[in-house]
Structure formats: C-alpha cells, structure tokens
Amino acid sequence: MTAPLHTGAEGFLHRFDGLRTRLPGARLGWVQQLREQAAESFRAQGFPTRRAEAWHYTDLRQVADAGFDEPLSILGAAKTLPAPHGAWRAVFQDGRFRDDLSSLDAAPFVAASLAAGLGTLEDRLGALARPAAEPMAALNTMLFEDGLVVTVPAGVAGGVLDLLSLGSATDRPAAFHPRHLIRLEAGASLTIIETATGPAQARYLHNPVYEIEVGEGATLTHVRLQQESPRAFQLGTLYARVAAGGTYDNFTLNAGGKLVRNEIHASLDGPKATCHMNGAQLLRDGQHADTTTVLDHAAPDCASRQTYKTVLSGRSRGVFQGRIHVHQVAQRTDGYQMNQALLLSPEAEIDSKPQLEIYADDVKCSHGATVGEIDADQLFYLRARGIPEPKARSMLVEAFLAEAVEVVQDGAARAALEAAVNGWWEAAA
Amino acid sequence: MLKIEGLTAEVDGKPILNGIDLEVPAGGIHAIMGPNGSGKSTLSYVLAGREGYEITGGSVTFDGIDLLALEPEERAASGLFLAFQYPVELPGVGNALFLRTALNAIRRHRGEPELDAMQFLKVARQRMQALSMPEDMLRRGVNVGFSGGEKKRNEVLQMALLQPRLAILDETDSGLDIDALKIVAEGVNALRAPDFSALVITHYQRLLDYIVPDRVHVLMGGRIVQSGGPELAQQLEASGYASVQAAA
Numbered sequence: 001m002t003a004p005l006h007t008g009a010e011g012f013l014h015r016f017d018g019l020r021t022r023l024p025g026a027r028l029g030w031v032q033q034l035r036e037q038a039a040e041s042f043r044a045q046g047f048p049t050r051r052a053e054a055w056h057y058t059d060l061r062q063v064a065d066a067g068f069d070e071p072l073s074i075l076g077a078a079k080t081l082p083a084p085h086g087a088w089r090a091v092f093q094d095g096r097f098r099d100d101l102s103s104l105d106a107a108p109f110v111a112a113s114l115a116a117g118l119g120t121l122e123d124r125l126g127a128l129a130r131p132a133a134e135p136m137a138a139l140n141t142m143l144f145e146d147g148l149v150v151t152v153p154a155g156v157a158g159g160v161l162d163l164l165s166l167g168s169a170t171d172r173p174a175a176f177h178p179r180h181l182i183r184l185e186a187g188a189s190l191t192i193i194e195t196a197t198g199p200a201q202a203r204y205l206h207n208p209v210y211e212i213e214v215g216e217g218a219t220l221t222h223v224r225l226q227q228e229s230p231r232a233f234q235l236g237t238l239y240a241r242v243a244a245g246g247t248y249d250n251f252t253l254n255a256g257g258k259l260v261r262n263e264i265h266a267s268l269d270g271p272k273a274t275c276h277m278n279g280a281q282l283l284r285d286g287q288h289a290d291t292t293t294v295l296d297h298a299a300p301d302c303a304s305r306q307t308y309k310t311v312l313s314g315r316s317r318g319v320f321q322g323r324i325h326v327h328q329v330a331q332r333t334d335g336y337q338m339n340q341a342l343l344l345s346p347e348a349e350i351d352s353k354p355q356l357e358i359y360a361d362d363v364k365c366s367h368g369a370t371v372g373e374i375d376a377d378q379l380f381y382l383r384a385r386g387i388p389e390p391k392a393r394s395m396l397v398e399a400f401l402a403e404a405v406e407v408v409q410d411g412a413a414r415a416a417l418e419a420a421v422n423g424w425w426e427a428a429a
Numbered sequence: 430m431l432k433i434e435g436l437t438a439e440v441d442g443k444p445i446l447n448g449i450d451l452e453v454p455a456g457g458i459h460a461i462m463g464p465n466g467s468g469k470s471t472l473s474y475v476l477a478g479r480e481g482y483e484i485t486g487g488s489v490t491f492d493g494i495d496l497l498a499l500e501p502e503e504r505a506a507s508g509l510f511l512a513f514q515y516p517v518e519l520p521g522v523g524n525a526l527f528l529r530t531a532l533n534a535i536r537r538h539r540g541e542p543e544l545d546a547m548q549f550l551k552v553a554r555q556r557m558q559a560l561s562m563p564e565d566m567l568r569r570g571v572n573v574g575f576s577g578g579e580k581k582r583n584e585v586l587q588m589a590l591l592q593p594r595l596a597i598l599d600e601t602d603s604g605l606d607i608d609a610l611k612i613v614a615e616g617v618n619a620l621r622a623p624d625f626s627a628l629v630i631t632h633y634q635r636l637l638d639y640i641v642p643d644r645v646h647v648l649m650g651g652r653i654v655q656s657g658g659p660e661l662a663q664q665l666e667a668s669g670y671a672s673v674q675a676a677a
Contacts (some may be wrong), residue, residue: 380479381517385503385531385587386538395530399521399570 004324008064009046012175013039015070016142024115024145030122038131038141045135050077052136057319057351058261058290063233068175068205071095071168085193085412086160086273093166094204096146109190111159112272114147114179124181127257128239134263137237140209147179147208150190154215158190158411166233167198167206175205182210182247184218184266191410197256198229205233212240212248216270219247223413225420228257237263244270244299251408253417254289255424260275268295268302268330275304280312281347282424285314292321297360297407298328306337309404311397312348322367323355330360337367342400344374344393368386394425430455430626431476431496431595436487437651438475448653450599453595453626460629460637463648469630470514470556472648473599473624476628477511478504491595505531506538510593512584514600514611517573526572528553532590540586556589559619561612562671570677577604585616596620597638614639647673 016039025031047064048055071094081101082093090111091101097113104111114121131138152158168174184190195205206228214220228234234257243250252262266275281289296306310318320339341350354367372395382392401421408414431453438446445468453459460611463469475482476489478501489496496504519527525546532552533543544552550670553567572580581601588596598617602610617627617640629640637645637659645661646653647670655661665673 091493175624235534264628326636376480377517380520381513381519382527383501384477384511384513385527386502386534386591387531388502388534389500391530391534392502395522396519399519402521 004304007034008068009042011067012139012143013043019070023143026118026120029143031118031125035077035142038138041132041138042135042142045138048135054292054321057321057353058259058288060259062259063205063235066173067257070103070172071174071176081164082195084162085416087160087302089162090148090162091164091166092146092148092178093201094168095165095206096179097148101285106170107158107161108156109150109152109188111148111150111161114149114181115145115148121181123151124183124211125179126211127159128213128241129155129209129237130239130265130348134237135209136235136263137205137209140179140207140237143175144177144179144209147181149180150182152188152190152218154185155187158188160191160193163192163194165194165196165206165208167196167202167204169199169202169231173203173205175207177207179211180208180210182220184220186216186217187218188215189219191413192223193413193416194222194224195227196225196234197227198232200229201231202229203231204229205235207234208236209268209312210236210238210240212238213399214240214242214246214248216243217245220242220247221249221410221412221413222251223408223417224250224252224262226252226254226256226260226262227420228260228288230256230258232257234260235262238265240264240266240275242266242268242270242273244276245272246270247274247276249276249409250278251413251417252291253341253420254279254281254283254419255420257287257289259288261292263292265294266296268297269299271299271301273299273302275302276407277304277306278404278407279308280401281308281310281318281419282421283310283312283316283318285316288319290321292319292376294323295335297324297326297333297335300329300331300333302330303334304336305407306339307404307407308339309401309412310339310341311344311400312341312350315343315347317348318350320350320369321353321355323357324365324367326356326358326360326363326365328359331362333360333363333365335363335365338369340370340372340400342372342374342397344397397426430492431628432490436475436489437485438471439483439485440471440481440521442484445651446475448488449651449653451646451653453628455626456623457620457644458627458629458640458642460631460642460645460662461648462623462631462634462645462665465632467648468651470599473511473597473628473630474596477509477595478499487495502534503592504658506535508594510588510591510596512581512588512596512598512601516572516580518573521575522568522571524569525550525553525567528587528590531587536592547613552661556586558584560589560616562586576623578606578609581605581613583608585613587614590621592620594624594626596625598627600630600631601629602631602633610636611639616672637662
C-alpha cells in the first residue's frame with residue numbers, strides 16, 4: 001500500500017496526464033519513455049519527505065502544498081536584464097528559452113534551446129540524471145519543456161557564457177523544470193555564470209536539472225548565483241561527470257529564495273580529474289537553504305576540494321550534507337571538505353552532516369565542520385579602532401566568506417560573485 | 430585629560446580593581462608598573478570599553494566627558510587608543526582595508542574628509558617606513574602570520590595613523606627584542622606633544638629607558654600603592670615588587 005501523495009505531487013501528475021501528448025518530444029519514442037518512467041518514479045515516491053535520509057533536514061511540505069500551474073505563454077515584452085558578465089548570453093523566462101533576449105550566434109561553441117534540438121539528444125538527455133533515485137529529477141524529467149544545450153568542441157576556449165533564469169510574477173504560482181545539458185569535449189574550456197532571479201513578489205518553483213560532461217583535460221568553471229525572489233522555491237539537481245585530467249569547478253551562492261536546495265552529484269571518472277565544489281549561503285529571517293553534495297571518486301589520482309560557508313541571521317535555517325565516496329579503484333585520492341557556519345542570531349539553525357566512505361587504502365581525505373558566532377575579541381578590536389559596530393560586524397562576516405570566495409579563480413566569475421555578496425549585504429544592512 | 434577616581438571593577442564577580450585614583454594631565458606620560466595579576470590589563474580594557482568587566486564604583490572622565498558611558502568606538506573616536514598586549518588576528522580582513530576603515534571612521538568623527546585608497550596608501554607608506562615595516566604587511570590579513578614584533582609594530586602603526594590624544598600601551602614591550610623596542614618607543618615619542626598623553630603599562634623598566642615617563646605608579650592588588658618620578662622604575666628594577674609590597 002502506498003501512502004497518499006501530497007496535493008502538489010498529485011497536481012503535477014495530473015498535469016503530466018494532460019500534457020503528455022503536447023510536451024516537447026511527445027512524438028519521440030525515447031523521450032516518451034523517459035517521461036513515462038520518470039512519472040512512474042514520481043508517482044511512487046511523490047515529493048520526498050523527511051523520512052528519506054537525503055531529505056532529513058529539508059521539509060518540502062510548503063512546496064508540496066503550494067499547488068503550481070505551468071507557466072503562461074511567454075509575452076514578447078522586453079525585460080530589463082542585468083548587465084552580462086561575458087560575451088554570450090542565454091536567457092530563460094519561466095524555464096523557456098528567450099531567443100530574442102539571448103545572444104549566442106557568434107560564440108565559438110554550440111549553444112541552443114533544448115526543445116528545438118531534442119531529436120539529436122538521445123545520447124545526452126538522461127545520460128547522468130537518475131530520476132529513479134532523485135524525486136526532483138523525476139519531476140523534472142516528467143515535465144521539462146526546455147533548457148540549454150551547450151557543446152564546446154575539442155580544444156576550444158569558450159570564454160564566458162551567461163545563463164540567466166527569470167521567474168515571473170503571476171496570479172497563480174508557476175513551476176518550471178528546465179533541463180540543461182552541458183558538454184565540454186577534450187581540452188575545451190568554458191566559464192558559465194548563471195543567475196537565477198525573479199521580481200520580489202513572485203512565487204514560483206524553479207526545478208532545474210543539469211547534466212554536465214567534462215571531457216579529458218577540459219575545464220568548466222560554473223558559478224551559480226541563486227538570487228531568486230524571496231517568495232520563490234528553487235530545487236536544483238546537478239549531475240557532473242569529469243573525465244581524465246578534466247576539471248569541474250562549481251561555486252554556488254545561495255542568497256535568495258524562500259526554500260532552496262542545491263544538490264550536486266559529481267563523479268570523477270578518469271585519472272587525475274579534479275572537482276571543486278564551493279559555495280556560500282547567506283540567509284535571512286525565514287529562509288531555508290540546503291546544500292547537498294555527493295562526490296564519487298571513481299578513478300585513481302583524482303583531487304576534490306569543497307569549502308562551504310553559511311551565514312545565518314534571524315530565524316533562518318541552513319543545511320549542509322556532503323558525502324564523499326572513494327571507490328576501491330581510486331587510489332591516491334586527495335579529498336578535502338570543509339563546511340563552516342556563522343550564526344548571527346540565536347534563533348538561526350544549521351545542520352551539518354559530512355559523510356566519508358572510503359574503500360581504497362592509499363587515500364588522503366580530510367573533512368571538518370565548524371559552527372560559531374562572531375568572535376567577541378575580533379569585534380572589540382575593530383570597535384576599539386573607532387569602527388562602528390554594524391560596520392565591524394559586516395567586515396567580520398565578509399572575512400568569514402572570503403576564504404570561499406577567493407577560491408574562484410576566473411576574474412569575471414569572481415567579480416560577479418563579489419557583486420552578489422555585496423548586494424546581499426547592502427540589502428541586509 | 431584623563432581622570433580616574435575610586436574606580437572599582439569585577440570580572441565574573443571577582444573584584445580586580447579596588448579603587449584606582451589616577452590623573453594624567455595633557456602632555457603627560459605616565460607609567461603603570463606592577464606584577465602579574467595586579468590589574469594592569471583589566472585597567473586598560475576597562476578604559477577602552479571591553480565587555481565582560483563590571484564597573485562597580487568610581488568614575489573615569491576624559492576631557493571632562495564620562496568615558497564609561499561611551500561605546501568602544503566612541504571612545505576611540507574621541508581620541509583614546511589602546512595598544513593591545515595581544516593584538517587580535519583577523520583572518521580574511523586585509524590590513525590595508527582595516528587601517529583605512531579605522532582611519533576614515535575617526536576622520537569622519539573629527540569632521541575631516543575621508544581618504545580614498547590612493548591617499549591612504551601614501552600616508553600609510555610614510556608611517557610604515559618610519560617604523561621599518563615592510564610594505565607587504567598592508568596586503569596581509571590583520572596580524573595574521575605576523576611575528577610578535579610585527580604585531581606590536583602594527584599597533585604602533587595604527588596609533589601613528591589615528592593620532593590619538595591619549596594612548597594606553599598595554600605591555601607593548603613584551604615579546605620585543607631591543608631593536609623592535611627602540612622602534613616602538615620612537616613611534617610613541619614621535620607623537621609627543623602638549624595635547625598628547627600616554628599611559629604606559631609595563632612589567633619591566635626596560636621600555637621606560639626609551640619612553641621616559643613623567644610619573645611612575647605602582648599597581649598592586651588593584652590599587653595604586655606608590656607613585657613617584659622616573660627613578661621609581663629603576664628602584665623597582667633593582668629591588669623588585671616585593672619591597673613595595675612590604676612598604677605598602
């Protein structure tokens with residue numbers, strides 16, 4: 001006997017029943033099959049509850065109970081877009097590609113709408129995502145309409161690509177489930193600076209899934225600035241596979257949204273591959289942000305670095321779960337994971353769960369977690385030099401974040417990130 | 430300039446200062462000497478406004494203003510400076526940003542225009558040269574990875590930049606070799622002026638060879654038990670605090 005589904009899950013399944021013949025790829029057998037299988041998984045699991053170990057610290061009831069419509073048709077009205085960080089830009093509104101706002105034509109790589117090119121993506125769509133294991137990926141697979149497909153040819157330096165996601169304010173909240181496929185062929189490089197945002201009053205669910213393949217010796221820098229509307233939900237699931245000698249460098253800023261989750265599954269599949277997963281969560285009263293990482297060391301001589309910092313004020317709640325799985329074959333693994341939280345309020349809460357599973361014997365793996373408040377001696381030192389208390393506090397919070405921000409090497413990415421962090425502060429002050 | 434009357438203070442319910450009376454006039458350099466645990470550091474923290482000390486009696490005025498009613502940053506803005514015995518490390522806060530933020534906070538309070546990064550660098554470089562400080566100390570985190578001597582020099586650099594009217598030097602000589610000691614002393618002597626006063630807190634007489642005080646006070650058991658001229662410091666060096674204790 002299965003437990004009754006939350007309204008939200010039923011709603012999404014009904015929507016799928018109504019839309020199945022009209023969703024992109026409805027006439028492609030393999031797409032249909034993916035969607036039907038995902039729908040079965042989602043029907044069986046529904047929205048994850050706290051009984052599921054992976055969701056123990058994040059309660060999705062407010063998402064499940066909300067009830068969402070699909071987005072309205074895109075209006076042609078021009079949007080005021082934030083200034084781009086790079087030369088190329090892909091813009092999505094409510095999960096749908098806005099060709100008119102994007103500029104990709106002159107790029108040295110191929111980037112296009114997923115919906116438009118679905119027929120050619122059988123080997124890529126679903127290659128990494130695991131809808132049977134991750135219910136949010138199942139929901140995405142069942143209902144995705146569009147996404148960005150990027151292919152950087154072998155040896156090409158792709159430069160900086162902006163990926164912008166805009167949520168809209170509508171009478172009834174909308175849910176959108178973009179599926180982004182990113183592939184770097186051998187020796188290629190690319191920096192993606194992704195911004196997800198929406199107007200202050202907008203309530204929506206942004207449920208993206210990423211499938212990212214980093215080829216041999218390729219380097220992908222991926223900065224994600226999550227600055228969703230304070231009433232919105234973002235539940236993102238990212239899958240990355242890194243081939244021999246390749247590097248995947250992810251930095252995620254969780255600064256907006258009512259309830260957000262940044263879930264990353266990365267696999268180091270070839271020798272001497274590297275993965276950096278870093279991030280900062282800046283949380284205000286009423287926000288809940290969850291960073292969950294699963295890192296597979298599946299080849300020898302790979303290195304991974306994770307540094308996550310969370311600043312919590314008011315009645316906010318942060319979650320960090322980080323699992324590192326070192327397979328038996330992964331000798332000489334060099335792994336490091338650190339997560340630190342700074343509590344600015346007695347009502348804030350952080351849950352932190354590092355997990356190391358090591359099956360190889362020649363391994364250097366370390367992890368650490370700290371939770372603290374602003375250091376009274378440091379605060380007094382600054383004030384004793386004439387620096388007013390609010391300024392002194394903000395300096396110490398910035399210093400706390402500095403270590404996580406400094407790991408971002410790419411200049412454009414770093415500038416975008418620093419601007420986002422400063423913006424959070426100015427709004428907080 | 431600084432007037433302390435009958436000051437008593439406790440930490441965690443334990444009395445540390447037991448009635449301090451002290452007056453430092455404008456332009457005066459006073460030394461406070463005393464054995465470990467006599468209340469020297471407590472006195473300096475109480476004057477600077479650190480939390481965790483309960484004032485149970487007495488008063489402190491600074492140019493006639495009730496110092497104890499002010500927040501630490503207000504005391505600093507009014508011209509009080511504490512050179513810390515143990516300067517605090519601030520990982521992630523660049524020394525240049527720290528110094529400029531502090532200087533501009535004080536300048537704002539004085540009604541002076543703030544310095545931009547270039548103007549600040551010019552001023553800071555001059556001061557650092559005088560203290561034989563390498564310029565890369567500006568780029569590092571505040572006191573992070575600094576040697577004991579570098580930390581103390583960084584304190585004196587802050588003092589030189591902020592131009593206080595009353596400097597409290599809390600065992601600034603501890604951990605310094607003789608060359609560093611001279612540099613620090615020169616830094617303090619350079620500020621000597623008719624409207625600059627200093628309270629030099631030290632365990633040893635050594636520093637007072639280079640910063641010559643007008644008056645020396647001996648602090649024991651949270652009270653000033655003896656006061657005299659600079660010769661008192663030499664006397665203490667020769668005979669130790671036990672002789673004072675016996676006399677008191």
